[in-house]
Amino acid sequence: MIRVENLAFSYPGAKAPTLNGLDFSIANGEVYGLLGPSGAGKSTTQKILMGLLRGYSGTATLFDQPVGTIGRTLYERIGVSFELPALYLRLTAIENLKLFAALYENPKRTPEDVLALVDLSDAANQRVETFSKGMKMRLNLCRALLHDPDLLFLDEPTTGQDAARARLTRDLIRTLKAEGKTIFLTTHNMAEADEICDTVAFLSDGRIPVSGPPEDLKRQYGQRVLEVSVSATTGINKHSFPMDDIGANADFRALLENGNIVSMHTLEASLDDVFITATGNKAA
Numbered sequence: 001m002i003r004v005e006n007l008a009f010s011y012p013g014a015k016a017p018t019l020n021g022l023d024f025s026i027a028n029g030e031v032y033g034l035l036g037p038s039g040a041g042k043s044t045t046q047k048i049l050m051g052l053l054r055g056y057s058g059t060a061t062l063f064d065q066p067v068g069t070i071g072r073t074l075y076e077r078i079g080v081s082f083e084l085p086a087l088y089l090r091l092t093a094i095e096n097l098k099l100f101a102a103l104y105e106n107p108k109r110t111p112e113d114v115l116a117l118v119d120l121s122d123a124a125n126q127r128v129e130t131f132s133k134g135m136k137m138r139l140n141l142c143r144a145l146l147h148d149p150d151l152l153f154l155d156e157p158t159t160g161q162d163a164a165r166a167r168l169t170r171d172l173i174r175t176l177k178a179e180g181k182t183i184f185l186t187t188h189n190m191a192e193a194d195e196i197c198d199t200v201a202f203l204s205d206g207r208i209p210v211s212g213p214p215e216d217l218k219r220q221y222g223q224r225v226l227e228v229s230v231s232a233t234t235g236i237n238k239h240s241f242p243m244d245d246i247g248a249n250a251d252f253r254a255l256l257e258n259g260n261i262v263s264m265h266t267l268e269a270s271l272d273d274v275f276i277t278a279t280g281n282k283a284a
Contacts, residue, residue: 001027001028001030001062001063001151001182002024002025002026002032002182003026003059003060003061004022004024004059004060004061005058005059006021006022006057006059007023007048007057007058007059007060008020008021008022008056008058008206009041009044009048009053009057016206017206018044018206019041019044019045019056019206020205020206020207021058021206022041022045022058022203022206022207022208023207023208024208024211026184026199027182028180028182029177029180029182030182030183030198031173031177031182031185031196031198031199032182032184032185032197032198032199032200032201033185033193033196033199033200033201034046034184034185034186034200034201035186035190035193035201035202035203036202036203036279037279040203040204040205040206041203042186043186045203046153046155046184046186048060048067049153049184050078050153051067051068051074062074062151063077063151076104076105076147076149077149077150077151078149078150078152078153079144079145079146079147079151079153080152080155081140081141081143081144081152081153081154081155083155083156083159083186085136085137085139085140086140086143087136087139087140087143088128090129091127091128092124092125092126092127092128093111093115093120093123093124093126093131093139093142094112094115096128096139096143097142100143100146101146101147104146104147106147107146107147108146108147108148109145109146109148111124111142111146112124114142114145114146115139117142117145117172118139118141118142118168119138119165119168120135120138123135132160133159133160134159134160134161134162134165136160137157137158137161138161141157141169141172149181150180150181150182151181151182151184152181152182152183152184153184154173154184154185155186156186156187156188156189157173157185157187158170158192166192170192170195170196173196174196190270190271190272190275191271193214193271194214194270194271197214198213199211199213200213200214200271202274202275202278202279203279204278204279204280209278210274210277210278214271217269218269218270218271218273218274219269220269221269221273221274221277222268222269222273223266223267223268224243224244224266225240225241225242225243225266226240226241226243226246226252226267227239227264227265227266227267228252228255228261228263228264229261229262229263230255230258230261230262231262239252239255240267243266
């Protein structure tokens with residue numbers, strides 16, 4: 001679906017290139033998360049792939065075509081939900097969606113359909129100026145779904161949403177994936193990326209030094225140690241055991257036999273840990 005090779009881009013007057021030999025590919029039906037510190041080039045990468053930014057070197061290909069050669073038909077096949085909602089505040093939700101639907105040659109979902117997908121049906125006739133930030137983000141996502149695109153660019157899709165609404169948005173992303181959609185996601189929420197992404201990539205200094213399935217990365221950057229929590233008269237005691245030859249460890253066997261184990265888990269890294277390592281401790 002997407003292939004990027006040796007992509008480089010510099011803003012005029014910048015001291016260093018924003019992108020400097022970027023390489024990655026995204027398969028059909030994949031949820032791909034691009035993570036990195038603020039200013040790392042995530043938005044620049046998206047703008048190039050959306051055809052909004054020229055003057056780059058290297059290769060950026062969508063649908064087996066160079067982005068620069070696709071033309072306006074590109075926007076019939078991609079959906080975009082920006083981090084900052086682009087909506088008409090004095091129009092109602094339904095009026096906004098009818099206006100945006102008119103921009104497409106063949107919108108495949110009705111405004112009512114997409115409002116239901118994000119649980120905004122009750123606010124259909126409400127002016128957008130009265131919406132909370134989370135409601136605006138959900139309406140912004142509706143815009144991206146009107147024409148049922150093959151490829152979605154979602155930039156911080158759960159910003160401003162409470163835990164319950166954010167879960168509904170993540171469930172919707174999983175549903176879209178099940179329908180065969182490809183999703184390019186940028187987020188600062190590592191737990192969210194861990195939950196919904198097939199692949200995550202960490203962008204730093206214009207390149208991607210680390211990428212892969214979240215579970216693989218957590219194992220790679222974690223420790224091969226088993227932590228055992230045991231109930232004791234003084235509370236909960238924790239014991240750590242190397243996993244290389246745990247079966248031969250007499251202390252571990254003794255804990256198993258005493259019946260007071262509360263929990264056991266491996267000390268795998270979190271995506272936060274991987275992020276800090278991959279980006280050189282730069283702030284998100």
